[in-house]
Amino acid sequence: MAILGLSTSVFAHDYKLEPKKINDNTWCFLGKLEAPTKNNGGFMSNHCYVNTGKNYVLIDAGATYELAKQAYEKMSEIKKLPVSTIILTHEHDDHWLGASFYKKEFNSKLIGSSLINKNYNENSKTRMFKMLSEDAIKNTSIIKVDEEIKEVKTLKVDEVEFQIIPIGRKAHSSDDLFVYVPSNKTLFASDVVMNGRITSNRDGSVIGQLKAVEMIEKMDYNNLIPGHGFDTSKNAINETKQYFTLLKQRVLEAVEEEVGAANITKHVKMEEFKDKALYEELNSRNVFDAYSELEFYEEE
Template identity: 25%
Template sequence: MFEALVTLCLLSDPGLCRDALVVGGEAETRAGCEAKLAQVVVPQGRWSTGQPFCAPRGAALAFEEVAPGVFVHSGAVAEPDEANRGDVSNIAFVVGREAVAVVDSGSARWIGEATWRAVREVTDLPVRHVVLTHMHPDHVFGATAFEGAQVMGHAALARALADRAENYSESLEGLVGAEAFLGTAAPDVTVEVAEQVEIDLGHISLELEPWPRAHTGTDLTVKVGDVVIAGDLVFDKHTPALDGSVLGWLAALDRLEGQGARVVPGHGRPVLEMTEAIAPMRRYLEVLRDDTRAAIAAGERLGEAVEHVAAGEGAHWALFEAYNKRNATVAFTELEWD
């Protein structure tokens, strides 16, 4: 199998380049691939591009089939860095009889490209939908690799990304390195989801549901049969990251628990029993809420409170030092006037 590639080089550093996948140029033979080169769409941005060319298919991300037609990749439970190149969040794709939907897309375009290859190892059906579960960059920045697909997200997602894309890009590029980030740009949301909608892939349907403010103000879940792809409404192993409302998140968990037997979390293992996944999430958020309320009632200032709020949870979660104080800050700000 061959695929179309194009060499991208930073305009500010022409010696820093990488070969990027150009979707739509796949073929069984090199000649078949070369016949498609005139039709492929080359990614544009703050980089220069060479002429598209054909090469043997590159490396795909590893995915596990967790239910019929539902495939999940588990990112590292880690902060994005040069070693993992930003591959730190879970990604899913769902294959129907007529089309494919990808759910989340990773921190950089190269992850979207490697996901495209993984899809092509399973099916030649078109990828018609890329569903983004929330605004955080480790879930959305690979989406531009899926040329021609609808990019779907919460009704508030487009504005949230517009407000944050520049800062997100600068931060991620600094963490993963310029080469890994080459070709990456914030996606345009083409379908805003303001209420429950259904996507028919042929034989398999996806139920998309936007949520009130919880993990963020842009959370959206995807239900496929008895499996809920929850994005970061559910964390496994990785310390939950609060960027919305602790009270709203607890309310969301109560509703989520009754929606499916199994759940694909945004970080951690590829799939868990719903009750197994929800219990530690609820415990952490309840401790965060209760410790914060106690600190406020005791007249503590924010700087004092964040040093101990939910500290007893540290043994249960990875990356606790990186996230818990930030969570305590968000919870304190919310509950101070509760």
């Protein structure tokens, strides 16, 4: 069924968009545990709708215009509301390129990471533009954030309050945001938390990730929504905490044993995680980058 005069997209892909109900006013589309491909159409990260009464507020927007349009059509089957506001948690394109659909259809206000404005312009060709088919990426465009978040902000839409919390240091990226909804104790941690797959720490910090984990553990939440992964319970953080705790410990031990950069990925393998998605693709790079970060590290 067409929504807002738009016809449902038809292109080759191997995913089915179905919202997962988190609580009485929150639904999430949980992406596939893989890298972006032509087959998955970029549907490989999580984004969520919060019903505030008269509007939807989105936490992240998905990877493309087409995915965002399909997600909205699915949510309209539950309740058809305008999307007033989108909170974009960090600059990685699988989380925010879909905002171009909502900006066009609703003129949604975009709130989020300053790095989206700093690092991208209308001519930027991000990873999704390079990796996806023309059908999957069509209509997608770079949209600037309307309000950059520099400090903790409380946002109220209808009767629902959102707390937007900058981590304040490099963690998964250089400018990550948490979003917390006090009324139902839901914490959106984005890519600072992943489960079911290995994280990519290419733009991040082992120490920053562990500091972010400490921040999360001090918060009162019933649901924790990861940026990637299907576990949205209080236990959603467990894999992330274990991975970065062990990664730090083992790389520091290797440094102490004078293992050099050329051999670090042979010495530190993180084999507890070898059955997780993207282990072969990402783990060695994470270990190498952790060595670069921790080689001269002194405990704070």
